[in-house]
Amino acid sequence: DAKTTQPPSMDCAEGRAANLPCNHSTISGNEYVYWYRQIHSQGPQYIIHGLKNNETNEMASLIITEDRKSSTLILPHATLRDTAVYYCIVFAGNNRKLIWGLGTSLAVNP
Amino acid sequence: EPEVTQTPSHQVTQMGQEVILRCVPISNHLYFYWYRQILGQKVEFLVSFYNNEISEKSEIFDDQFSVERPDGSNFTLKIRSTKLEDSAMYFCASSLLAGGPVETQYFGPGTRLLVL
Numbered sequence: 001d002a003k004t005t006q007p008p009s010m011d012c013a014e015g016r017a018a019n020l021p022c023n024h025s026t027i028s029g030n031e032y033v034y035w036y037r038q039i040h041s042q043g044p045q046y047i048i049h050g051l052k053n054n055e056t057n058e059m060a061s062l063i064i065t066e067d068r069k070s071s072t073l074i075l076p077h078a079t080l081r082d083t084a085v086y087y088c089i090v091f092a093g094n095n096r097k098l099i100w101g102l103g104t105s106l107a108v109n110p
Numbered sequence: 111e112p113e114v115t116q117t118p119s120h121q122v123t124q125m126g127q128e129v130i131l132r133c134v135p136i137s138n139h140l141y142f143y144w145y146r147q148i149l150g151q152k153v154e155f156l157v158s159f160y161n162n163e164i165s166e167k168s169e170i171f172d173d174q175f176s177v178e179r180p181d182g183s184n185f186t187l188k189i190r191s192t193k194l195e196d197s198a199m200y201f202c203a204s205s206l207l208a209g210g211p212v213e214t215q216y217f218g219p220g221t222r223l224l225v226l
Contacts, residue, residue, distance in 0.1 A: 002152075032212050043114075043201050043217035044153065087153075093212035096141065096205075097155035097166060 002101030003027065004088045009105045012082075018075040020104050022088030025069040031092045033064060035073045037084040038103070044087065047073065078108045112136040114218035116202050122224045123192055131187045131221045133202030140207040142185045143215060144177065146170070146198040153201070159185065160207070192225045199223075 005023040012018040024033065035047040048055055048062045050071070055062045061074040075082055087103040115134045123129050135142050144156040158165040159177050174190045185204075189196055199220045205213040 030211070034214075036217075038153075041147070041149075041199060041220070043116075043219045044203075046214055046216060049212070049214065091212065096143070096158045096213075096215075097168070098145075098153075098215060099155070100153040102152060 002099050003031075003090045004101055006086075006088055006101060006104045008102065009107070011107050011109060012075075012078045014080060014108055014110050015077055018073075018078040018082065018106060018108065020073040020075075020086050020088075020106065021070065022073070023070045024088070024090050027068050027090050028092065031090040033062065033068075033071045034089045034091050034098070035060070035062065036087045036089065036098075037082075038087070039081075039084040045084075047086075049091075078106075080108050080110065082106065083108045114202055114204055114216055116200075116218040116221050118221060119219065120222045120224075122226065125194060125225055126191050129189050129192055129223065131189075131200050131202075131223070133185045133187070133204075133218055134183050135185055135202065135204030136206075136216060137183070138206060139204035139216075141165075141205045141213065141215075142177075142179070143203040143205075144187045145201045145203065145217075147201065147220075148195075148198045156187070156200075189223075192223075194225050197223055197225045 034049040036044040050062045064071045085103040142159045147153045157167040202218040203215040205215045
């Protein structure tokens with residue numbers, strides 16, 4: 001089973017920041033937090049990952065709490081094309097399979 | 111930007127027939143994966159493959175499934191005798207074996223398999 005809990009759905013207004021939460025209270029010390037998204041049943045698209053520190057790339061920012069039990073993916077200026085299912089996954093490199101939950105279905109509204 | 115490609119994008123087959131799904135991983139990647147997603151359900155891990163052998167497989171990956179890297183670029187998933195319940199999207203992924211603590215998996219667009 002997935003080790004993460006995410007809200008099933010969220011809405012966001014176009015141009016506003018989308019903040020997607022994820023709980024991973026049983027995360028182990030060697031596990032990373034990964035985020036992927038899936039648009040219309042296309043292949044999962046990698047977004048960002050982190051271990052302890054906050055991370056930012058051209059797509060998003062990842063904020064991980066100090067105790068690492070939860071994280072938030074931030075899309076700073078959501079567009080209609082960001083409408084997708086977003087998956088938060090905890091992943092250790094020595095266990096190479098990704099275990100997927102149901103994710104959060106984000107709807108970006110005009 | 112390098113990407114994983116998959117062919118065909120759609121495949122319709124009759125129950126009991128064999129199908130081969132093809133993937134071209136990112137060129138310098140050494141670890142390959144297959145996942146599947148039945149309509150409306152979670153993405154499920156099937157198998158991982160490294161150095162010409164299976165590293166790990168799930169309970170789903172039974173004797174009717176096999177994987178192969180027939181040449182330096184392709185990675186294939188064969189389903190020997192398809193069943194109705196094999197209808198799903200099949201995703202190939204690859205990752206770079208760099209010796210670091212974690213390696214990101216990059217996914218292809220998927221093959222939609224429909225078994226009639």
